[in-house]
Every structure is written in structure tokens, then in C-alpha cells.
Amino acid sequence: xxxxxxxxxxxxxxxxxxxxxxxxxxxxxxxxxxxxxxxxxxxxxxxxxxxxxxxxxxxxxxxxxxxxxxxxxxxxxxxxxxxxxxxxxxxxxxxxxxxxxxxxxxxxxxxxxxxxxxxxxxxxxxxxxxxxxxxxxxxxxxxxxxxxxxxxxxxxxxxxxxxxxxxxxxxxxxxxxxxxxxxxxxxxxxxxxxxxxxxxxxxxxxxxxxxxxxxxxxxxxxxxxxxxxxxxxxxxxxxxxxxxxxxxxxxxxxxxxxxxxxxxxxxxxxxxxxxxxxxxxxxxxxxxxxxxxxxxxxxxxxxxxxxxxxxxxxxxxxxxxxxxxxxxxxxxxxxxxxxxxxxxxxxxxxxxxxxxxxxxxxxxxxxxxxxxxxxxxxxxxxxxxxxxxxxxxxxxxxxxxxxxxxxxxxxx
Numbered sequence: 001x002x003x004x005x006x007x008x009x010x011x012x013x014x015x016x017x018x019x020x021x022x023x024x025x026x027x028x029x030x031x032x033x034x035x036x037x038x039x040x041x042x043x044x045x046x047x048x049x050x051x052x053x054x055x056x057x058x059x060x061x062x063x064x065x066x067x068x069x070x071x072x073x074x075x076x077x078x079x080x081x082x083x084x085x086x087x088x089x090x091x092x093x094x095x096x097x098x099x100x101x102x103x104x105x106x107x108x109x110x111x112x113x114x115x116x117x118x119x120x121x122x123x124x125x126x127x128x129x130x131x132x133x134x135x136x137x138x139x140x141x142x143x144x145x146x147x148x149x150x151x152x153x154x155x156x157x158x159x160x161x162x163x164x165x166x167x168x169x170x171x172x173x174x175x176x177x178x179x180x181x182x183x184x185x186x187x188x189x190x191x192x193x194x195x196x197x198x199x200x201x202x203x204x205x206x207x208x209x210x211x212x213x214x215x216x217x218x219x220x221x222x223x224x225x226x227x228x229x230x231x232x233x234x235x236x237x238x239x240x241x242x243x244x245x246x247x248x249x250x251x252x253x254x255x256x257x258x259x260x261x262x263x264x265x266x267x268x269x270x271x272x273x274x275x276x277x278x279x280x281x282x283x284x285x286x287x288x289x290x291x292x293x294x295x296x297x298x299x300x301x302x303x304x305x306x307x308x309x310x311x312x313x314x315x316x317x318x319x320x321x322x323x324x325x326x327x328x329x330x331x332x333x334x335x336x337x338x339x340x341x342x343x344x345x346x347x348x349x350x351x352x353x354x355x356x357x358x359x360x361x362x363x364x365x366x367x368x369x370x371x372x373x374x375x376x377x378x379x380x381x382x383x384x385x386x387x388x389x390x391x392x393x394x395x396x397x398x399x400x401x402x403x404x405x406x407x408x409x410x411x412x
Contacts, residue, residue, distance in 0.1 A: 039205040051111035059104035086272035103254035110247035117240035135389035143185035239403035252308040
């Protein structure tokens with residue numbers, strides 16, 4: 001008896017325990033978890049650090065060289081020695097170190113800006129997956145509701161068949177519909193699990209987490225109150241990847257100046273101290289200049305010039321690409337908003353499905369009418385949720401391609 005009571009209590013408490021362990025997740029919490037745990041973000045940060053390291057290496061000035069020389073010179077019985085202490089330092093006379101420092105600074109800023117843009121794109125993916133997960137959870141509710149209606153109607157049909165007022169063919173029709181809804185529901189369930197797994201890789205990287213979330217945000221359709229041209233201009237002025245490319249163009253121009261100045265010889269300055277065994281001692285100053293007879297740095301000059309022009313061309317193409325991206329994203333948002341507006345007329349609510357089932361049970365609806373009403377409910381509700389999710393995903397994309405203008409104007 002005691003064991004029976006324990007098992008009864010366990011069965012009663014188990015749903016509450018499972019519910020307590022489930023993860024409630026808002027879209028802002030998802031973004032916060034991404035920033036804390038995402039390995040995708042970590043890879044982008046490593047790329048940022050690598051590019052910063054390359055910039056630091058480029059501007060590094062040559063280290064001085066310290067040397068000690070001792071000469072032992074004997075002439076017969078005379079012991080004669082010379083000891084020299086020398087410091088050698090290359091000196092670039094035309095300001096190349098200053099230009100390299102400027103170029104490296106711009107390259108480092110470019111790396112930071114590119115990371116900012118890459119992270120914004122990754123956050124857009126997280127939000128998009130959240131929207132997919134939300135609409136699939138709604139689809140599961142719809143198919144479960146339709147499945148329940150058809151199953152109850154089939155039970156009623158079997159009872160009427162036993163009374164002789166319902167044919168076996170009609171019962172088979174219910175079986176077909178029931179299996180069809182079960183198949184569609186299972187397909188949604190698999191997709192739901194798949195999206196949950198993908199979202200988990202962004203939010204709980206390296207952790208064992210159940211990819212079953214309870215989404216707390218209910219997505220809606222909020223119109224964009226910004227003009228397309230203003231969004232394009234904002235993107236051209238503020239998009240981080242475009243600013244990063246502009247920085248790289250400036251850095252390349254400075255590198256080109258460095259290579260041109262490296263055609264001329266630099267000075268190797270030597271400063272030291274010498275002491276001799278006969279007591280003579282003193283400072284030594286010398287220098288060396290390489291003669292540009294065979295190597296005038298033409299290869300590096302050509303390479304740097306081509307790299308600079310290539311990045312200038314890339315910048316022009318990137319600006320056009322940004323315009324096209326904003327126009328396309330804005331058009332998609334506009335079309336989805338119009339679709340959503342048109343769907344507001346004549347959509348079936350949950351109460352209408354209950355009314356159709358009650359009408360069939362009372363004999364006021366035929367089998368075909370009940371099945372049609374159920375299918376109309378499933379189609380209309382899934383279309384609504386799909387459109388809401390697609391609209392929000394399009395809005396996330398528009399926010400990303402404009403450099404965050406949408407989130408500044410209307411936070412999600």
C-alpha cells in the first residue's frame with residue numbers, strides 16, 4: 001500500500017517536475033545567452049584577433065642589435081687586444097614607421113568593425129531560429145487540435161455506426177484523415193526538434209541542454225515607419241562591414257606609400273665603444289646605406305598598388321550591394337505586411353472549429369463539411385503563424401542589412 005501511494009504521488013508530481021525543468025526563453029534572453037556562450041561568436045572573435053595581430057606585426061619597428069667583438073692580435077712577444085661593443089639600429093628616413101602605424105591602426109579598426117557586423121549577422125540568425133521555433137510550436141498546437149477533433153468525430157461515428165446510422169466507408173474516411181493529420185503533425189514535430197537543436201548550438205555551446213524551450217515572446221506584426229531611401233542612406237553611413245572596408249582601403253593606400261618610399265635606401269646606424277690593450281679607448285660611430293642598384297622594390301610597389309585599386313573597386317561594388325540588399329529586404333517586409341493585412345479577413349478561430357464539431361455531432365454538418373472546416377482551420381491558422389514568423393524574420397534581416405536602424409527605431 002505504501003509503495004502504491006509513493007508511485008501515485010510520483011506520477012502526480014512528475015508533470016510539475018518536468019515543467020519546472022523546462023527552459024522559458026524570450027527573444028532577449030536568447031540573444032543574451034548567445035553573447036555569453038556562442039562558439040560561432042567565439043570564432044568571429046578569433047578572426048578579429050588574428051587580423052589585429054597582423055596589423056600589429058605590420059607596424060612593428062625593427063629591434064636594435066647589440067654585438068660584442070674581441071680581437072686578439074699578437075706580433076711576436078707582444079699581446080695586443082681590441083674589444084668593441086656595438087649597437088646597430090636601422091633608421092627609415094622617409095617616415096615609413098609613421099605611415100605603417102597609421103595603416104595598422106586603420107586595419108585594427110577594420111577588424112573590430114567587421115566583428116561587430118559578423119556578430120550582428122549571427123544575432124539575426126538566432127532571432128530567425130527563434131521565430132521558426134515559435135511558429136512551429138503554434139503549428140503543433142493547431143495539428144494537435146485538429147487531430148483531437150477528428151479523433152472525437154471518429155468516436156462519434158463509430159457509435160452511430162453501431163446504431164446503424166453510419167456506414168463503414170465513412171468511418172474509413174475518418175481513419176484516412178486521422179492518419180493524414182498524424183503524419184503532418186509528426187513532420188512538424190521533427191522540424192520543431194531540428195530547429196530546437198540548431199538554436200541550442202547557438203545558446204548553449206559546450207553544455208548539455210535539452211533543446212525543448214518554452215518560448216515566452218508572442219511575435220506580432222509591427223509596421224515599419226521608415227522610408228526606404230532613409231534606410232539605404234543610413235546603411236551606407238553606418239553599416240559596420242562597409243565602414244570596415246573603407247578602413248581597409250585607407251590602410252592599403254598608406255601601405256602603398258610605404259612601399260614607394262622603400263625604394264630609397266635606409267640608413268643602418270652603428271654606435272659603439274672600443275677599448276684596446278694599449279690603453280686607447282673611445283666611441284665608435286658608423287653607418288651603412290644599401291645602394292638600390294638591383295632591387296628598387298618594384299614588385300611590392302606593383303602588388304600594393306593593385307591591392308589598393310582592388311579594394312577601392314570592392315568598396316564601390318559593396319556600396320551597390322548594400323543598396324540592393326536594403327531595397328530587397330524592405331520590399332519583402334512590405335509584401336509580407338500586405339499579406340498579413342489581407343489574412344485578417346475571414347480567418348477561422350478555435351471557437352469556429354469547436355462549433356463545426358458540435359454541428360457535426362448534432363447532425364447539422366455532414367462529414368464533408370466537418371472535414372472541410374477542419375482543413376480550413378488548419379490552413380488558415382498555419383498560414384497566419386507562418387506569415388508572422390516570416391515577417392519578423394524579414395524585419396530581422398532588414399535590421400541587419402541597415403546596420404541596426406530598425407532595432408533603434410522600434411525595438412523588438
